[in-house]
Amino acid sequence: SAVQPLVPANSTPALAEAAQLLLPHLEQGSRIDAPALRAAMDAAFGGSDTDGVWDWKTAYDACEGAAVLFLRKYGKALFRKAASKAARLSAISKIANLLPTHTRRSEDAQTFQQFSTPIELAFAAATAAAVGPADVVLEPSAGTGLLATFVELAGSGLVLNELAEPRAGLLNQLFPGVSVTRHDAAHIHDHLDEALRPSVVLMNPPFSVA
Numbered sequence: 412s413a414v415q416p417l418v419p420a421n422s423t424p425a426l427a428e429a430a431q432l433l434l435p436h437l438e439q440g441s442r443i444d445a446p447a448l449r450a451a452m453d454a455a456f457g458g459s460d461t462d463g464v465w466d467w468k469t470a471y472d473a474c475e476g477a478a479v480l481f482l483r484k485y486g487k488a489l490f491r492k493a494a495s496k497a498a499r500l501s502a503i504s505k506i507a508n509l510l511p512t513h514t515r516r517s518e519d520a521q522t523f524q525q526f527s528t529p530i531e532l533a534f535a536a537a538t539a540a541a542v543g544p545a546d547v548v549l550e551p552s553a554g555t556g557l558l559a560t561f562v563e564l565a566g567s568g569l570v571l572n573e574l575a576e577p578r579a580g581l582l583n584q585l586f587p588g589v590s591v592t593r594h595d596a597a598h599i600h601d602h603l604d605e606a607l608r609p610s611v612v613l614m615n616p617p618f619s620v621a
Contacts, residue, residue, distance in 0.1 A: 422456070423580030426469060429455035430476030430581070437481045442509045443474055472578060474510050475527055475555035479585050481506065482560045490564060496538055503534050527554050528615040537561035540613050549609035551596035554578055556585050558613055570607050572599055 432451040436443045448470050449460070455473070458464030482489075493499045507530045528536070536558060542548055544566035550559050553571040555578055562569060563586070571591045573579040582591045594602040596614070 422465075422469065422577050423584060425455045425457075425465075426473055426476065426577060426581050427584040429470070429473035430480055430585075433474060433477035434480050437477055437506060437509055438485075440505075440509065443477070443511055445511065448474065448511060469577065471511070471513050471527070472555050472581060475557055476581055476585060478506060478510060478530060479556045479560050482564065483585070486560070486564045500531060500534060504531055507531055528557055530557055532615075533557040534561050536613060536615075537565060540611055542567045542611050542613070546610045547608065548611045548613050549599075549603070549607070551599040551612065551614050552616065553582055553591070554615075556582050558615065559586065559589075562613065567611070570603075570609055572596060572603075 429451050432455060433443055433448070436447060441447075452465050452470050452473065453459050456465045460466060460470075489502055490499055493502045510530070513527070538561075540548075542562055542565045546565075547568040547570060548559075548562045549570040549572070550562070551572045553559055553573045556571070559569055559571055559582075569586065569589045571582055571586065571589055572594055573582055573591060574593055574595055576593065579591050579593050582589075592602070596616075
């Protein structure tokens with residue numbers, strides 16, 4: 412039978428470390444291929460996927476974390492150089508082409524509908540929402556923060572929620588100072604702090620199972 416991944420419940424520090432290890436690939440414009448991804452994950456988690464120390468869904472989360480780190484570090488400068496929406500989308504597509512495709516799905520990913528928003532669509536969604544500095548944006552199913560990154564680049568305030576513990580932990584690492592809750596997004600209105608009054612809700616809803 413297949414080896415069952417034994418990814419630690421508190422895998423946040425290792426996941427964040429893997430994202431940091433992958434960031435230089437994006438900074439150098441080099442593609443994150445399977446060997447590069449495996450090397451970063453093995454180093455961060457102290458073991459291999461074949462031993463069940465990490466799984467490929469977690470590895471893809473680390474790649475997306477690296478993309479968020481890249482955009483938070485260089486996004487404003489990138490957007491200054493690429494003034495038009497079309498030019499910005501082209502630049503973002505180049506970043507997306509450096510990331511691996513999600514060819515392996517875990518059981519948890521299927522069960523909890525953890526299907527990340529492609530980075531180009533995240534940019535398109537934030538652009539279509541026309542968010543700006545006057546907005547407070549709620550992302551009820553924030554995942555690894557790809558949608559939130561473009562909201563932040565627009566100068567909006569962020570309210571993030573993510574049910575999955577590893578992803579919520581990663582969001583805390585990627586967006587220091589932003590509160591991250593862990594409610595069921597399908598019932599977020601029942602749990603959201605009454606003091607929070609988002610002007611925009613932006614999400615890729617994962618509710619097909621429910």
